[in-house]
Amino acid sequence: MARQGSKIMAAATTALVSLGAATAAIAETELVYWSFWNEGEPQANVIQSWMDDYSALNPDVSFKVFWNGRQNQTTVRNALAGGTQIDIMDADMDALSGGLAAEGLSVGWQSVLEGPSFDGGHSFAEDFHPGLLAQAEVDGWTGQIPYAFYTVQIFYNKAHFAEAGMETPPETWEGFVDVLRNVRDNGYNPLAVESDITFYNVHWFNYLIARIAGPDFLMRAAEDKTGETWRDPAVRQALDLERALWDEGLIPDESRGYQWPAAQTTLAYEESSAALVGSWLPIELADLVDDDFEWGAMKFPMVEGGRGNIDDVTAIGVSFVVLDGTEHRDAAQDFVRFTISEEQQKKMAEESRIGVANPRVSWVPELAASEQAIADANLILAENLGIKVAYPDYSSNIFEATHNRFFLGDMTADEFIEEMVTRTRQYWENK
Amino acid sequence: MIRGRMIAGFLTPAILVYGFFFLLPTLFTFYYSLFDWSGFGEEKTFVGLQNYVRLWNDYVFWLSLWNTVMILLVGGVFIMGLAFLYTILINSGIWGKKFFRFIFFLPNIVSVVALSAMWAYIYNPRIGLLNTAFASVGLEGLSKTLWTSPDNIFWAMLAALIWVFTGFFLILIMAGVDKIPADMYEAADLAGASLWQKFRLITVPMTWDVLTISFVIWVINAIKMFEFPFAFGLLQVPQQLYTLGIYLYVMGFGKREPIYQLGYATAIGVVMLVLAFVMIVVIRRLMRTDSLEF
Amino acid sequence: MTADTKISLSIENVEKYYGGYRALSDIDISVVEGEFLVLVGPSGCGKSTLMRCIAGLEKIDAGTLRIGGRDVTSAIPSERGVAMVFQSYALYPHMTVADNIGFPLRIAKRPKAEIKARVAEVGRLLKIEGLLSRRPRELSGGQRQRVAIGRALVHQPQIYLFDEPLSNLDAALRVEMRVELARLHNATGTTMVYVTHDQVEAMTMANRIVVMNGGVIEQIGAPLELFNNPANRFVAGFIGQPTTNFVNGRVVSADAGAITVELPGGKPFPVAVTERLKGPTPTLEVGIRPQFFSLAQDGAADLTITVDVVEQLGDETLIYGELDGDQSITVQVAGQHHVARGARLDLAVDHDKVMLFDDRGLNLCRRPS
Numbered sequence A: 001m002a003r004q005g006s007k008i009m010a011a012a013t014t015a016l017v018s019l020g021a022a023t024a025a026i027a028e029t030e031l032v033y034w035s036f037w038n039e040g041e042p043q044a045n046v047i048q049s050w051m052d053d054y055s056a057l058n059p060d061v062s063f064k065v066f067w068n069g070r071q072n073q074t075t076v077r078n079a080l081a082g083g084t085q086i087d088i089m090d091a092d093m094d095a096l097s098g099g100l101a102a103e104g105l106s107v108g109w110q111s112v113l114e115g116p117s118f119d120g121g122h123s124f125a126e127d128f129h130p131g132l133l134a135q136a137e138v139d140g141w142t143g144q145i146p147y148a149f150y151t152v153q154i155f156y157n158k159a160h161f162a163e164a165g166m167e168t169p170p171e172t173w174e175g176f177v178d179v180l181r182n183v184r185d186n187g188y189n190p191l192a193v194e195s196d197i198t199f200y201n202v203h204w205f206n207y208l209i210a211r212i213a214g215p216d217f218l219m220r221a222a223e224d225k226t227g228e229t230w231r232d233p234a235v236r237q238a239l240d241l242e243r244a245l246w247d248e249g250l251i252p253d254e255s256r257g258y259q260w261p262a263a264q265t266t267l268a269y270e271e272s273s274a275a276l277v278g279s280w281l282p283i284e285l286a287d288l289v290d291d292d293f294e295w296g297a298m299k300f301p302m303v304e305g306g307r308g309n310i311d312d313v314t315a316i317g318v319s320f321v322v323l324d325g326t327e328h329r330d331a332a333q334d335f336v337r338f339t340i341s342e343e344q345q346k347k348m349a350e351e352s353r354i355g356v357a358n359p360r361v362s363w364v365p366e367l368a369a370s371e372q373a374i375a376d377a378n379l380i381l382a383e384n385l386g387i388k389v390a391y392p393d394y395s396s397n398i399f400e401a402t403h404n405r406f407f408l409g410d411m412t413a414d415e416f417i418e419e420m421v422t423r424t425r426q427y428w429e430n431k
Numbered sequence B: 001m002i003r004g005r006m007i008a009g010f011l012t013p014a015i016l017v018y019g020f021f022f023l024l025p026t027l028f029t030f031y032y033s034l035f036d037w038s039g040f041g042e043e044k045t046f047v048g049l050q051n052y053v054r055l056w057n058d059y060v061f062w063l064s065l066w067n068t069v070m071i072l073l074v075g076g077v078f079i080m081g082l083a084f085l086y087t088i089l090i091n092s093g094i095w096g097k098k099f100f101r102f103i104f105f106l107p108n109i110v111s112v113v114a115l116s117a118m119w120a121y122i123y124n125p126r127i128g129l130l131n132t133a134f135a136s137v138g139l140e141g142l143s144k145t146l147w148t149s150p151d152n153i154f155w156a157m158l159a160a161l162i163w164v165f166t167g168f169f170l171i172l173i174m175a176g177v178d179k180i181p182a183d184m185y186e187a188a189d190l191a192g193a194s195l196w197q198k199f200r201l202i203t204v205p206m207t208w209d210v211l212t213i214s215f216v217i218w219v220i221n222a223i224k225m226f227e228f229p230f231a232f233g234l235l236q237v238p239q240q241l242y243t244l245g246i247y248l249y250v251m252g253f254g255k256r257e258p259i260y261q262l263g264y265a266t267a268i269g270v271v272m273l274v275l276a277f278v279m280i281v282v283i284r285r286l287m288r289t290d291s292l293e294f
Numbered sequence C: 001m002t003a004d005t006k007i008s009l010s011i012e013n014v015e016k017y018y019g020g021y022r023a024l025s026d027i028d029i030s031v032v033e034g035e036f037l038v039l040v041g042p043s044g045c046g047k048s049t050l051m052r053c054i055a056g057l058e059k060i061d062a063g064t065l066r067i068g069g070r071d072v073t074s075a076i077p078s079e080r081g082v083a084m085v086f087q088s089y090a091l092y093p094h095m096t097v098a099d100n101i102g103f104p105l106r107i108a109k110r111p112k113a114e115i116k117a118r119v120a121e122v123g124r125l126l127k128i129e130g131l132l133s134r135r136p137r138e139l140s141g142g143q144r145q146r147v148a149i150g151r152a153l154v155h156q157p158q159i160y161l162f163d164e165p166l167s168n169l170d171a172a173l174r175v176e177m178r179v180e181l182a183r184l185h186n187a188t189g190t191t192m193v194y195v196t197h198d199q200v201e202a203m204t205m206a207n208r209i210v211v212m213n214g215g216v217i218e219q220i221g222a223p224l225e226l227f228n229n230p231a232n233r234f235v236a237g238f239i240g241q242p243t244t245n246f247v248n249g250r251v252v253s254a255d256a257g258a259i260t261v262e263l264p265g266g267k268p269f270p271v272a273v274t275e276r277l278k279g280p281t282p283t284l285e286v287g288i289r290p291q292f293f294s295l296a297q298d299g300a301a302d303l304t305i306t307v308d309v310v311e312q313l314g315d316e317t318l319i320y321g322e323l324d325g326d327q328s329i330t331v332q333v334a335g336q337h338h339v340a341r342g343a344r345l346d347l348a349v350d351h352d353k354v355m356l357f358d359d360r361g362l363n364l365c366r367r368p369s
């Protein structure tokens, strides 16, 4: 209701402004925004209200929006090649780091980040969870501004885990597996796994290898042109722990045939109990679960003797980019600064039920554990521990695809290691 | 002399149009495939045939090519076979005509996304149509099959794809078969021809032109196969389903991944083009015959 | 039928429906071995349907079919021992003439050498030896016709079925093929059932003619029998060209053996009848073939017409005119006659050839020929 009110307000203002423009010839700035969201999505609605509110405050600024959806960066690329003028766009943080930002097509934010925040009283940089800004950086240069994000954690059915005797989330892998065994013995499938979504399944390996060998191991393995790093015992250990989940029936065998969203549906219907997935899941399943369904989320546990930190958490962000071809750099950057203000971020957090960049804004209750994880985090991990940005073709075509074959039992741990050694070497030879 | 000039005069517009819409883009495609190019902006690095060398050494490329060829051959045999079988059944006037027609024409009126969602339901290991059906007739073993597990998913997709495409070729072939006068078959009946003899000696030769065109259309479709396997992957296309078209897309247009290698993707496109061209020439050679007259 | 005439084809009480539409009803024909039977009748009367039923291309809904004494009612076409020549020829465009002719043998999986020999033999018989390697589209209509017949011949069937085989040919070729077919019939001595629209074909080729109408048989008989002694008004009108004139005549008196009728504008004359009239009948339909008029001498007119059109054919003259009261009359007289349009013409009628039809259309004057 409130939003609608503000929309009408904004519409009225816009009408007045355009009237004014006609008569008094106010210099009009039109910001062209190509969106990662589809029209009608909650996020799109919030962004629309951001634009409306911003125009209300700055009558000389108006917006022209294209709701392109998830392929936005590719669409923008093709449009830019055709000479189209675009001021602002948004996309997956990692995709931008490997795409527009890496290509130097976005403006830098250093000076703006050092300047004041929209709300005042502190710098713009202090409007962010520190780890998040670090993740937005590539080689010390910030080309994007994250405004919302998801965490990747173990999301679980609180009732099932309570029934299994869990009081506080286990901090060790052993403790975690023990709980899962209890869940299994209570007649549930402990873990839900989609067979076809490699970028879900690979989180198991990513977290395990990060906990065992540290968050930089995967990058080292990818960058080792001989491929030999893959023979590190840590890899073997991570693989064995994954394999054991299947062998012990903690992941049901038929998951090998689950196509998204088959597995997460079993979570909603309380046939299974947990999944390692992004914080979008509780929202995605909101319409399917019973009213008394309670979500929990736990940090990915530590592996004994490991070199990682239990507080390191993977996050998947969404960022704005101001394109360096813009003729309205100041206005565009000012608008982005505005969207990170407390009032605006609150709208995003509440209406689209997503984690937001501004640490002063609290998240919806379903995401309380996510919020806590981010607050506790020393380090925010990028998807596939950074290799997705640095070597996207390696990350997707070789690492994720091969991992999925191992994960689903198409190859043994030894075969996986051999395959990764060979394919990594070939990748570099072929580069 | 004048005649020659006149012919040239008449042909010029066609040649220009053809050159503009076909040859030129083809040449450009080949040209771009010689570059390392992200597609962001105009900046490209000339790498000669390096992209093709990379393709040669690229496991995923060969996997995609293999999948494409399987779709082309296995899919082709089943699609044409089913289309013919159905046509023959119709001509021999069996029951269930309307049912079959509905089944085969459905994919032509439903969106690809809806179709793949439907198949996802059919193949679902627990609540899926297929396994529930097997269980209900007591085939416990079969009812445990994981149709979309990594080792089965390609064939599961291909089965669905065959169904999706059969309707279209059915229309083509049926139109061809309908053109055959009924008395051709009656004369054969009087001679005591079996169904198979009628098929081999009458139906096939008398639909040869339609068959040639169907094969060519199928080859083109199969080589640029993208939509259905892509949609079959719903959220993410597993590598087991990659076709050349999907791989081209993945490499050139970065779905979730920031892979932006337009030059490399273009090289895949060139391979597809050459493959289609060669296949079509081969088909036309193999199937060449005097055109028939009724 | 006497015991020593062998029945080649026996059609007994056959009925055929297309959905609710009765295409054939109560068809009863016995064809003697070696007979040339011709089916005639207006378009849509069921001739092709009957042929197709005999061949087994259509199932019959009632009745029995026997070929050579064998019940073939539910036999498949190839088991019936019939060969059919289609009006369209139904030649395979993708096969050579030799392959077309040899097709039935190929289907029967006969040895290649035998097929070759049989095809050559048939080719010689039909005088198409030189065309064996051509395709149908490289042939003239008459040549295609021969190929179609050749394909039937190679079968060596018990019965040939021809459905309007000559209708696609020009007049000259038709005459030629007609003669050849007759010769073929004589040579093979095989039973033939033949559908035609052509009166001349029917009259000249047939041993017997079957006249069909609306799915029923109107009459079966030798050509002249049908001409001279039609069973009813339909046959009288259908057989003979130009077609029979039908005129309303007033019944002056009706005795056991004769009925005296009076035509408009003429004087009464008696006609010998074989049937009795049932009940009082003021008028009867009088059938007079155009050939049975003559130009009347003074005062002896049986009827008078107003001349409309005159056609001079050289050896004969066709005169089209009208009786008082708008009934049209066609007159065919030998020689050349010049009559002005609009002139009144007195005509005499050969009383012995006049036919009378009762209100059901039955011929009252069946004269033994």
Ligand SMILES: Nc1ncnc2c1ncn2[C@@H]1O[C@H](COP(=O)(O)OP(=O)(O)OP(=O)(O)O)[C@@H](O)[C@H]1O
Residues within 6 Å of the ligand: C018, C021, C023, C041, C042, C043, C044, C045, C046, C047, C048, C049, C050
């Ligand atoms: N397959 C069919 N389905 C329904 N009605 C049919 C079919 N075949 C023929 N008929 C009908 O049966 C009747 C007899 O048809 P048929 O072809 O036997 O006539 P015909 O005597 O051969 O005519 P023509 O001299 O024009 O060849 C016609 O009224 C026709 O419309």
Ligand SMILES: [Mg+2]
Residues within 6 Å of the ligand: C047, C048, C049, C163
């Ligand atoms: Mg007919």
